Amino acid sequence: MAPSQTKDSARAGTPGSGKTFFGHPRGLATLFMTEMWERFSFYGMKALLPLYLIAGGPAAGKGAQEGGLAMTAATATAIYSIYLAMVYLLAMPGGWFGDRVWGPRKTVVISASIVVLGHLTLAIPGEGAFFGGLALVAIGSGLLKANVSTMVGHLYDGPEDPRRDGGFTVFYIGINVGAFGAPLIIGTVGEKVNWHFGFALAALGMALGLAQFLLGTRHLDARSSEVPKPLSEQERSSVIRKTLITVALTAVFYAVVVATDLYTLNWALVPITLAGLLIPIGVLARIKRDKDLSGEEQSKMNGYIWFFVAAAIFWMIYDQGGSTLSIFAESKTNTVILGFDFPVSWFQSVNPVMIMALAPLVAWLWLYLARKAKEPSTVVKFSAGLGLVGLSFVLFLLPLAASSDGTKVSPMWLVGIYLIQTVGELCLSPVGLSVTTKMAPAKYASQMMGVWFLAVTAGDCATGLLSIAGVDLNKSGVVALEAGLALLAAFAVYMYRKQVRAHMGEVH
Missing domain, CATH: 1.20.1250.20 (MFS general substrate transporter like domains)
Structure with a gap:
């Protein structure tokens, strides 16, 4: 029952x-x-x-x-x-x-x-x-x-x-x-x-x-009200002091920029974007330089960097489902079905409903293959996720070409793109969460999930930097380059799968 x-x-x-x-x-x-x-x-x-x-x-x-x-x-x-x-x-x-x-x-x-x-x-x-x-x-x-x-x-x-x-x-x-x-x-x-x-x-x-x-x-459990590692008075004073200094310096800098009539929106966007790219690199470099890590943990971090870079490329394309694809849908997609003109924002419901429908099937597939000793390794699943998100943008080239003369294309093009991306997400995202916890050095066990989220930050900031530079992400040439990057990365991860698995130790 x-x-x-x-x-x-x-x-x-x-x-x-x-x-x-x-x-x-x-x-x-x-x-x-x-x-x-x-x-x-x-x-x-x-x-x-x-x-x-x-x-x-x-x-x-x-x-x-x-x-x-x-x-x-x-x-x-x-x-x-x-x-x-x-x-x-x-x-x-x-x-x-x-x-x-x-x-x-x-x-x-x-x-x-x-x-x-x-x-x-x-x-x-x-x-x-x-x-x-x-x-x-x-x-x-x-x-x-x-x-x-x-x-x-x-x-x-x-x-x-x-x-x-x-x-x-x-x-x-x-x-x-x-x-x-x-x-x-x-x-x-x-x-x-x-x-x-x-x-x-x-x-x-x-x-x-x-x-x-x-x-x-x-x-809820009583532990949810507890502070596991409370700051000491010295640490609290240090955090407050550093925060106030940072806020003051930032305020003075932007006050000068505004007073000299130099301020534009890019004065805010560019520093944030660069920080979103540099912070993930800095965090990974800090962990890698930590001399407290054992040789095995260092090796696992070398392998994890492959997954991190692959995930960043994946999210760079995937998260454009809410920006590049949504803007394309607004002006170049027919949103009338059987006389009903549905809001463009409804396209954003396609991915979650597909996840709910497909996640059990993908989970069953991995179990089925595991029983037959044919389940793909973590590296191969990552490669598949990257390849699929690249293929989704290869597919995107077709409605881009069809709409170049002002014709509004069928909404099924976008549904197809979201379907491919969803399957790619199910290959990469749950596996990434799992491998992050398994490959985390003991010293950074509680921080590594935040490190995984930094891959999303890096990917989205790469998209942001391209947009700030004036790159039109709805142009066929740019979409083709992004698709090519993802497919090339998928191929590289697959070709070097044995080397990456060697770094992973007992994690597979």
Whole structure:
């Protein structure tokens, strides 16, 4: 019989031992709903973002709603890419705050409140309010990201608890339910009614998530309120001093730039983009230079760098599904089916629904091949993911060519591209998360998941840098180069698979 929400817990003494959530601790329901609503607000705003940035400008389609910031496609893509990069970059300090300052539970409450405030700020018309709101949402999402996952782990009796993997699977479903519903609801309101009403609806979603989190905290493990490694007074003073100095120097620098009438948007975008590229390199270099690492750990880090670079290239192309492809859909894709003109933002629901449909099939395939001793190695799966994302942009060349004379192409072209990218994601992303935990040096075990997120940061910042340089990512030549880069990287990873596996030691 399938477990129900009212079934007695199989293991007394665990959080929520009286009743369970589909056989799991009741606290999982609280965290499931928190993540679902946070993803609802995040993906809803994400679906609107590039469309709002180009609305009223030359990159918007004819008849599209105005009232946006009328930016070029390149500027909109740069802002979108940098925003995503910062969310993933801030996941590392988010984990640090949970570990050293507030504890996971308090960090989630504070970060969710910042997200609500950010969306409400976005709901205020005007460019100044927009950038302030975007910064707040990025900060809040980054702080929240790592800590919710940490609390899911707290619900179980360590890594060996047989319910643990299933619990994270249920939690993952919550992410995709929120991601699927958000463009359909927030996207429709934002595109068809008013952009700022859409942003306000995203604020409502996160507020609902925060409210139910506060109501359900009694079902969470007590460890979620603890600060595992609190800062000493000396460390706290040092952090505060360095933060104040950095903020003061930044404020003085930009005050001078503004006072001398030199300021343009690139004065903000370029430093952030470069930081998003240099910080991941610096973090990896710092770990590699650590003399405390054993020879085996150093070897594993050499192998991990291959995965990191491959993932960065993957995310550089994959995350353009919400920018380059969305802007293409706005002006060059037919969105009328059976007389119904659907919002462009609905395309952003394709990926999450495909993940929910295909993830069980891919998981079954790996198990089936494993039983026959034919399951591909981690390196081969990575190569396949890279190759598929490259092929998705090879496919993108066809609708680009077909629309060059002004013809609007079928939406099925984009659905096909998203399908190939989703299969690529399922080959690469779960495997990347797993290999990160397995290859992490013992000293950096708790930090390596943040390092994995830095691959997303690096990939998105590469896209941002191209856009800032004025590169039109919707041009056939650029798309072909990106596709070629991914396919070349996939080929290189496959050809050097034996060398990479040698670095991995016992991890396969």
